Amino acid sequence: MGFGKYEPELIEKKWQKEWTDTGAFNVEADESRPKYYVLEMFPYPSGKIHMGHVRNYSIGDVVARYKRMKGFNVLHPMGWDAFGLPAENAAIKHNTHPAEWTYANIDDMRTQLKRLGYSYDWRREMATCHPGYYKWEQQFFLKFLEKGLVYRKKSPVNWCETCHTVLANEQVEEGLCWRCDTQVEQKELSQWFMRITDYAEELLDSLSDLEGGWPDRVITMQRNWIGKSIGAELNFEIEGCDDTISVFTTRPDTLYGATFMSLAAEHPMVEKLIADRPEAEKVREFVTKVSNMDRIVRGADDLEKEGVFTGAYCINPLSGQKMPIYVANFVLMGYGTGAVMAVPAHDQRDYEFAKKYDLPMQVVIQPEGETLNLSEMTEAYTAPGVLTNSGEFDNMSNEDAKGAIVDYLGKSGKGKKSVNYRLRDWNISRQRFWGSPIPVIYCDHCGIVPVPEQDLPVVLPEDAVMNEDGRSPLPEMESFYNVVCPTCGKMAQRETDTMDTFVESSWYFMRYTDARKAGAPFNRDALEYWAPVDQYIGGIEHAILHLLYARFFTKLLRDEGYTSLSEPFKNLLTQGMVLKDGAKMSKSKGNVVDPNSMIAKYGADATRLFILFASPPEKDLEWSDQGLEGASRFLNRIWRLAEDLEGKIAPVGACAKPSAELPSEAKKLRRKEHETVSRASRDMENKFQFNTVIAASMELVNEIYSLKEKLSETEEGRFALSSAFSTVLTVLSPITPHICEELWANAGYEGSISTVAWPEFDESALVTDELLIIIQVNGKMRAKLSVAASASKEEIEKSALGHENVTKHTEGKDIKKIIVVPGKLVNIVAK
Template sequence: MKQYTPEDIEAKWQNIWNEGDHFHTDVDLDKPKYYVLEMFPYPSGRLHMGHVRVYTIGDVIARVRRMHGFNVIHPMGWDAFGLPAENAAIKHGTHPAKWTFENIDTMRAQLKRLGYSLDWKRELATCTPEYYRHEQLFFLKLLEKGLVYRKKAPQNWCPVCQTVLANEQVEEGLCWRCDTEVEQKELAQWFFRITAYADELLDDLGMLDQGWPERVLTMQRNWIGKSIGAEIDFELESPTDAGSEKIAVFTTRQDTLYGATFMSLAAEHPLVPELIKDKPQAAEVTAFVDNVRNMDRIKRGAEDLEKEGVFTGAYCINPVTGAKMPIYVANFVLMGYGTGAVMAVPAHDQRDFDFATKYKLPLKVVITPKDSDNVLDPLTMEAAYTDPGVLVDSQEFTGLNNDEAKEKIADFLEEKGLGKRSVNYRLRDWNISRQRYWGAPIPVIYCDECGVVPVPESDLPVKLPLDVKTRADGRSPLPDTPSFVETICPTCGKPARRETDTMDTFVESSWYFARYTSTHVENAPFDPQAVDYWLPVDQYIGGIEHAILHLLYSRFFVKALRDLGYLKFDEPFMNLLTQGMVIKDGSKMSKSKGNVVDPDEMVNKYGADTVRLFILFAAPPEKDLDWSDSGIEGSARFLSRVWRLVTEELEDALSPMDPCYSFPADVLENLPAEYKELRRREHACVDKVAKDIQNRFQFNTAISAIMELINFLYGNLETFKANPDGMQVVSSAMASALTVLSPMAPHMCEELWQAMGHTRRLADEPWPTVDPTALVKDEVTVVLQVNGKLRSKITVPADAGKDAIEAAAMQDEHILRHIEGKTVRKVIVVPGKLVNVVAN
């Protein structure tokens, strides 16, 4: 047999798989379906080791499920619009379209070189009109339904990327893509009304608690941030010139209303200009407002922010105490939460306490600890009291515990017309407008006569022009492209202008998994039969960094498309696996750190099977994987051992036996005991690998089980070679080893499978059937201890009782030697495991 040359063997089998679209599947109502999907890549460069890890994990799951009889869909495509591709194209002085499609060609070849069982007939690229025409249709349908709107408001602006960012794309005040400090900019933008689904997005997380990591569920719950409380009206001491008479606040702590001593407003609150008009504080407040509005909203909401504010010169009235409360503008109050106004209760809120202490504002205690006879003294308090307690100095509510008081005070406010129960969410509507070129055009026209006019469905797609030149500073060329901007109003026929903003690239990735089911359909987003059969996705795989952005947006999109009649399910991804990063030398791989490992170099040096095996074996999928040169060499050595076992050690002796072949009862009787043990280990290995992969995603322990079986074969070669009559047993074990190893190392296993004389392709083989009787041990090894210390081991029948095991142990020479001259106090027997003799 020829030497193990991965490049030749892998090219051979990849050609075989590719030529026949071997992994393409169609709807088959007679088979159970299984949809396995990895998050698709940005084609902004080449594959990195993080890609290799996620797609290898997905491929193993897909191959194992196929072998278990499922009709598996395992598609691939390209998240081809957006900043990564556009910025890279600008950097390299080329057009984003050219750059993108060249990278797609390169990355497709890389994926094929790794031997992934992908259905390439379903391939899509989100930057093609064939894809985004349907996205534009969804926009129009959602606009009709009131789930899309346009408004002018302060937005997160990245001066380097030259575009608006959604709140979720701002990380600690920085752009999530380029780490530039984000500014605030007033712009008219398009929004998806994701808040309309806030309760459903929150409640339906309960459908996912068995299939999603708890960490991701918690992150989504916190981001949606549902708060139950009350909205309370505080009358202004004097109405403003514009006619405003009150300030509405949202609070979850209406039980502390009697302790409110001042009011804090967000810098963006529309009442601020009215309150300061003609007041001596106007200039100071305006300067403060301008400064705060340019601060990052994440920093403004941080607990460690230094609290600052300025008095407006205006007052409001506490609705239950009648006290006059000064109104401040404060840097820690956000317009995006509640009403942008906060009733300040410094004795029972730490932020208010810090602010009041700094500006010498009064504290009023209205809650004290339940088990304390001493009322808290506001003059000596060093921090706010925020624990549960009993109300004091709160009129008729004094003496109630604070939870009960919340309900009764809410009733009181509603009865008196002073407020109402209310629910608030941290979640904000999704800003999808991007001031960049490389994206799907928003299908809207602006007409001086008719206003905002949706593009007629018959005119879709609104194509992104490809004959434009991008700008070095990242600004979109679309506003300066008359052939795109200038159009005719479809309503009145007069000259009009197209919208030049493009959609956030997360719109494309919010529904691509549904398009995969029917990429061949031209005049509709989906084939209804295909969508109903394949969706939702059974197993989704991707990085934890998408826990809020992509995963939340996709959940919203599915619910919105369901309500439009396109889909019949509620959640896109029933099970989620979030894999860790690939690191080297203790840190994330990056060119600047000089610790990047190039997948192509590794594949060229070791072969795809070795790279796949190592990346699965080195760490559990949810943990970070620390790249190790010695580790990948170890994986290469193991595959070489498997190769030699078939092609050298057992050459010409193996026969094309089925894995886990069911032998007649008498076959093993006349063979050495090693054969029965081999059969037991064979079935145990198949059983463990299936469970480890399907139930636990523990690929490393699955591979360890295969290694143990191969080691047993090597360790007993002399016995096996000396008994040709038992070679069928060895052949069955070898066939099982190759079958369960094949999802991880498919090329080499196919080649060795063929070398054993099999005529069928291993990729088409079913998973071996485990015989439960084969797993039963005739004998077990029992550890013998004296006073807890290991002294010996014995082999006993597997069904031996306690008395028999104890008797055998007490005859062991090592035990007898260690208890000589001592009194045996107790003998502890754990059947099948150990005997411990207690003696002194």
């Protein structure tokens, strides 16, 4: 009777409704079953999904569907990273409240994601801008404040004038704001910080637990960002006063070669050093200039080194020599102590600076068996060697000298062993409206007072009106900031800063385990069952932002007794970008492809199929309209195949076992079917190589097409067709679920294909009766030969020598040797 035309939209909406009505993907903790928690990084509700979303969430959906078929109890949730600056900007543009804009976008994007057929447990959906969510991070904040893990201090911060807010170091990219690309300035402000540095060592050490599950690149990026350095802290006396300047160095072995000192522009000693000196005005001008530079730029190797002499000197604690003190643009207050002992003969940065300002140099490490001459040096010598010009430490290897010099200085209190980290405490204060309010009150009588826990959440006012220049309206809303001090009862002021939105994304994966819990952030038992996330999927751009913060936050919550979890994400897949014309899709480049229009034209299954077939998940994907059309043609081909087989096949199941010996053609199809499952099973498990799974399925479809007429004539042949076609649908169902559901039902199966077990291949079915042998003459391929799998070496040699093309290339020559590689090739050596 025929199936009629393949109409993706009708079929896809039919099955999406079926899944919703039956709660097909709803899940609960079940101790009797192995669990699997798969999670894609949740989206910001901008209003429209883009192709990056489609790729990310399609990858996650295939994993979720595949793991269900493998017998796992799968948690696959979705929610919204809903606070943030774009909502405020949009609210200003459209003269509305950020909440109204955000929730309208959530409604639109939810509809778009459902249209793609993703197998989410939508009952667990949550948005971070809901007071029922951010109430709990306000509670976390108060717990951390009580333990001293959150503190407030005045410090130089990264300021974006366009966004009117502070940025964490990790949010500054090449001197620019990570959101709007505005040049970042430096400002002195009182801010709230989380003590992530207290966890620096554990964050570093536990990276080894993630090896094999996380990409090496991400682990390396986090190691470098934490930046552990083992060295020494040395104290330099200042000439003419009782003060000292502390320096951290990884090279105490070069101390005799230190000839000047460099300070960061923000170093607290600068003003004291220049007081009443003729250099003061020039130094202050330089300090102002450098303080407004981006700290990332200041630390770059290619920065032009600049400095200014303070007029002050310090004393080298080993040599006793006077050393001029400079303020230099490349020294950062955020690393070490903000002071650097300069050893120009053995540090390239110091060498360039000394050359520029004609400062002295002293060689103190010689390559073994060589002698360095300062007048001949064109760059600093930084390799290992033997100490020279270093007093009693002469002739000692520089590695041995490191410890010896620190021990020596330790006896006089001038030095000690020390460990330093590049990582700085996390600045979580943001001068924005659309974020979680920081739950503290400032009282003139009581100081900083935590908001009582029973008064949480501190809710953002619904009547706030956005300022056109982007400034937060909270500092102007007396109804928000004027409050009674909960300690003394006098009038006080509420904090008007909100939290960095990375706080919300640092624990959302925990909330999913019991997203409707009212009396706690999550159900401890549910969290212990589901966590950690078994497979996390998202972009590499979050390596030192979200991923580092989430690891830190997990350890914080563990230590506060909320969970026993130490790491949030067991395995991490960082998917590549979707490109068009070799560039990342963006409105400014005019190369954006709208997923909605692609789905409307070709269907969700074809869109999913193309985006999973075009490239392995971890590689960038080049968009191709022709590729999407090809995916659509393949699905139509499967549809036509099902139509051709109607009435000839039965619901025997995938990789069904025949009850009797199959004839050769049926056996050939069965072999291809089991090869397909073997390959697909391997590639699903091995880093989710969906492109090769699809390729294997396409080959099986081709094989069915080539044999269907002949096999349709016998019962054994129809059995082989039934099994092979069922295997096509089963293997493709995680990738193109809608068409597979429809054809599964049309083939006479009861129930959803999503509940069917992943097929198991039979090793015996892979054994072939014939082998294809390559025949070479003097190393060049001259023929291919099919031989019986049981053929002896002598039989293979005889068949090879008798092949027409082999005879042609050996005629008139002596056969010197015949090399047979069993099952693969024959090489005939003829002279």
